Amino acid sequence: MSAAVTLLTDAASFVGPALAARLRAGGGRVIEVDETYADGGDRLRHDAPEALVEAAIALAGRIDALVVSAAYPAPRTPVETLNAETTRPFFEKLAIEPLALAAAAVPHMKRSGGGRIVFMTSAGPLGGIPAFGAYAAARSAITGAVKSLALELAPSGIPVNAVAVNFIQTEMYYPKAWLEDAKKAAKLLARVPLGRLGDPAEVAELVALLAEGRAGFMTGQVLNMSGGSS
Numbered sequence: 001m002s003a004a005v006t007l008l009t010d011a012a013s014f015v016g017p018a019l020a021a022r023l024r025a026g027g028g029r030v031i032e033v034d035e036t037y038a039d040g041g042d043r044l045r046h047d048a049p050e051a052l053v054e055a056a057i058a059l060a061g062r063i064d065a066l067v068v069s070a071a072y073p074a075p076r077t078p079v080e081t082l083n084a085e086t087t088r089p090f091f092e093k094l095a096i097e098p099l100a101l102a103a104a105a106v107p108h109m110k111r112s113g114g115g116r117i118v119f120m121t122s123a124g125p126l127g128g129i130p131a132f133g134a135y136a137a138a139r140s141a142i143t144g145a146v147k148s149l150a151l152e153l154a155p156s157g158i159p160v161n162a163v164a165v166n167f168i169q170t171e172m173y174y175p176k177a178w179l180e181d182a183k184k185a186a187k188l189l190a191r192v193p194l195g196r197l198g199d200p201a202e203v204a205e206l207v208a209l210l211a212e213g214r215a216g217f218m219t220g221q222v223l224n225m226s227g228g229s230s
Contacts, residue, residue, distance in 0.1 A: 114157030193228030
């Protein structure tokens with residue numbers, strides 16, 4: 001069989017670059033999506049989920065794996081600020097769009113005999129994040145959908161899993177300049193049992209295991225990669 005084709009969203013943000021590099025290093029073809037891209041080669045500008053899936057199919061002929069690396073800032077949203085206006089953007093990006101992408105990709109996967117879906121999410125809500133209710137709720141929504149989707153799609157040979165990360169060194173969440181402050185860095189690392197921040201390349205290894213089908217008997221799981229924190 002020819003190399004696997006992965007549709008990867010938010011490829012230029014968060015851990016996206018590491019994911020794309022690792023999947024290509026494994027011999028796969030990666031169709032990258034990001035709102036900063038212009039269409040060209042194996043890169044697509046962010047668009048509606050159905051349009052993105054159709055464009056990827058037009059480029060590569062199929063989609064073997066969908067990796068939704070939904071990247072979104074995590075500003076503080078104290079409970080007094082929680083209303084439809086403040087919470088809706090989080091749910092649009094972190095829950096509604098990922099589910100819509102899965103909905104668009106699944107029919108193609110079923111016709112080709114199977115596929116893999118991997119959602120990138122946050123481990124932070126697993127232990128609670130005070131004053132970040134909107135972000136935590138939206139991330140938890142996609143986490144909660146994983147088991148249901150896995151059970152639904154198992155008969156079609158489509159494993160569905162999520163990788164829940166936290167304390168990964170990226171400029172979006174833990175900028176290097178911020179970590180140069182010794183007091184801030186010490187306070188942060190005190191929350192991580194392993195005593196360091198994770199590398200995006202470490203996340204990419206786990207995602208590749210799932211997206212490349214080398215752990216195909218695993219489905220419905222939310223895998224916590226956060227240095228031992230809950």
